[in-house]
Amino acid sequence: MAGIEYFYYSQSKKHKKNGAVCNIARLKGVSQTRNYDPYILLRAIKSNNWGLVFPKSVVGRSAALFFFVCLRMRINPFQAVLPELELITSADSFFDTVKEEYPDYFKSGFFNKNAQEALYVYQIRTLGRAYTGLIACTAIQDYLEGHIRKHEQTLAAKEQKQVQLLLGRRATVKPILLTYPAQASINAWTAQYIEGKAPFMRFLFDNDQQEHLLWEVAEGADIQHLQQLFAKAVPHTYIADGHHRTSTTALMFERKQEKVNEAAFDQLLCALFPSTDIEIHDFNRIVDGLNELPVSVFMAKLSRLFDIKLLKNGRKPSKKFHIHMYLQKNWFRLKWRSEVLKRYQKKAVVLDTQLLDELVLKKIIGIKNVRNDSRIQYVEGPKGTVGIERKVNKSNTQVGFCLPPVSLEELIELADEGKALPPKSTWFEPRMKNGLVVKDY
Numbered sequence: 001m002a003g004i005e006y007f008y009y010s011q012s013k014k015h016k017k018n019g020a021v022c023n024i025a026r027l028k029g030v031s032q033t034r035n036y037d038p039y040i041l042l043r044a045i046k047s048n049n050w051g052l053v054f055p056k057s058v059v060g061r062s063a064a065l066f067f068f069v070c071l072r073m074r075i076n077p078f079q080a081v082l083p084e085l086e087l088i089t090s091a092d093s094f095f096d097t098v099k100e101e102y103p104d105y106f107k108s109g110f111f112n113k114n115a116q117e118a119l120y121v122y123q124i125r126t127l128g129r130a131y132t133g134l135i136a137c138t139a140i141q142d143y144l145e146g147h148i149r150k151h152e153q154t155l156a157a158k159e160q161k162q163v164q165l166l167l168g169r170r171a172t173v174k175p176i177l178l179t180y181p182a183q184a185s186i187n188a189w190t191a192q193y194i195e196g197k198a199p200f201m202r203f204l205f206d207n208d209q210q211e212h213l214l215w216e217v218a219e220g221a222d223i224q225h226l227q228q229l230f231a232k233a234v235p236h237t238y239i240a241d242g243h244h245r246t247s248t249t250a251l252m253f254e255r256k257q258e259k260v261n262e263a264a265f266d267q268l269l270c271a272l273f274p275s276t277d278i279e280i281h282d283f284n285r286i287v288d289g290l291n292e293l294p295v296s297v298f299m300a301k302l303s304r305l306f307d308i309k310l311l312k313n314g315r316k317p318s319k320k321f322h323i324h325m326y327l328q329k330n331w332f333r334l335k336w337r338s339e340v341l342k343r344y345q346k347k348a349v350v351l352d353t354q355l356l357d358e359l360v361l362k363k364i365i366g367i368k369n370v371r372n373d374s375r376i377q378y379v380e381g382p383k384g385t386v387g388i389e390r391k392v393n394k395s396n397t398q399v400g401f402c403l404p405p406v407s408l409e410e411l412i413e414l415a416d417e418g419k420a421l422p423p424k425s426t427w428f429e430p431r432m433k434n435g436l437v438v439k440d441y
Helices: 038-047 060-070 091-095 098-107 142-143 156-167 184-194 219-232 243-256 293-302 338-342 352-365 381-392 408-416
Strands: 005-009 022-023 051-054 082-083 111-113 119-125 130-139 176-180 201-205 210-217 237-241 267-274 279-281 284-287 307-310 322-327 328-335 376-380 399-401 427-429
Touching: 091 201, 091 279, 098 156, 119 184, 119 219, 130 142, 130 184, 142 243, 142 267, 156 243, 184 210, 184 219, 210 219, 237 243, 237 267, 237 408, 279 381, 284 352, 284 381, 293 307, 293 352, 322 352, 322 381, 328 338, 381 399, 381 427
Parallel strands: 176 267
Antiparallel strands: 005 022, 005 051, 082 111, 119 130, 119 210, 130 267, 176 237, 201 210, 279 427, 284 376, 284 399, 307 328, 322 328, 322 399
16 A cells, blocks of 8 residues: 555664664555555565565554564465355265366355355264365465465366366365474364254265265354464464465466456465374376387386386385385386486485386486376275286287375475476375365455
């Protein structure tokens, strides 16, 4: 906002203007004509290499809190679009079609917007365990500013598909799955909140043998308390599932900055699960690339990288730096040679997915960019070795690779360093359903 003055504060020797007043218009990257936005200001501070900047009217403890909010991720209540329970006779058939059919379902009255803003405790119960998290909105700026951290590259074709879906629906029908190091204070609050309370919504999915439950958090005091817990304990979260949906929302948000009368796309629908309530599985590859590469030549080239052993039957690798390969109805154990691993010993994190992409898919099979090469298919870890065999057996030019799962510690370390895994390197549980909670734009 033009003419608004801000206190400038810096402890560095380079800047000794403590308490001096500056005009926001002097900050490069901040328009005089747009309303003040703390995230815009924060970016301007960084680009101008300034210290802390506070509104002139904000002093003392309030100023510290103002900047603290800028630096911390904030969860926000929102007006959810929810399914009409009495109209749904089969959860499996209805929610399996929401991804493509949401606009028609909404027009037909299968969804209605909640009258009040709220957060939601979300629990998924399977045969083996229960996963408990929280559904909320976060500012897309949290992603752009690095508070929501990614760990995987995206696929160009999937991003294009997400743009089409988002524009067609003007809504997000499934939350981004975020995780964070578990915090006892947040876990205790959610457990206490749902204890003895009937869920706001409950759906039973027979096909997956799962039960999905939601508890509404609508009281202002409860919302504020949860926001404070997250602000105090969770400076960053990590995308577990939804890299393409996140990057697409960010793309649409940035497009909006130059368009008038467009949907804002400034909020990201998220499901936040602590690290104790997620599981990471392997995400495997099927590659169609042996049509011009004889199997004997392919195996000879692999032998320069791996110690190769024929296996009696298909099973998943139990160790890091072991890959199991399915080729011409035989399973092989591929163990990276020590001289190969020595080339990467200076790296803090070395993953099988990265080595496979670089040394096998690129240098042997000739796939230059895994983001947009149609010769690669992906098989989710829970489908097991049988899922790999079924796909590979359809063509004698295909080969399957079964990889060990990435650990959460490795994922967080890479994300904190701003590095990304190849696409489809991780498969997370729990899996959410389209249409249980919707955010419109």
